[in-house]
Amino acid sequence: MHKPLATLAAIALFGQVATAEETDAATDHPYVGMWVTEDGRIRHELLPNGRYVEARGTRERAYEGRYEVTRNYIEYWDDTGFTADGDFIDGVLHHAGMILYRR
Structure with missing residues (x-):
C-alpha cells in the first residue's frame, strides 16, 4: 500500500522515520537549548532535531x-x-543526580 506523496514527506531520524509534523513538534518543544550545572562543568545541549550533545569539562x-x-x-x-x-x-x-539550569 502506498501513501500519498505529502504523507511521505518524512525524514530519516535516529534510525526511525519521523513525519514533518513530528519533526516540527520536536523543534517547538520548550526544553530545546542549553542546560548547564551550576559550576558549568556539565552541559547538555538539546538540539531541535531530537539529538543532544553533552560536554564535560573541556570535552565538548x-x-x-x-x-x-x-x-x-x-x-x-x-x-x-x-x-x-x-x-x-x-x-x-x-x-x-545532577541539577542543570537553562542557559
Missing part, C-alpha cells in the same frame, strides 16, 4: 545521542548504547 562532545521528551520527563539514548533519564521540575533539569 563527551557524549552524543538522541532524546525524547514526554511532558516533563526526558529519556536519553547515547550513541554508545547506554541510556539515562531525567525530569524537568520547575524549569530545572534533574538528571543522574
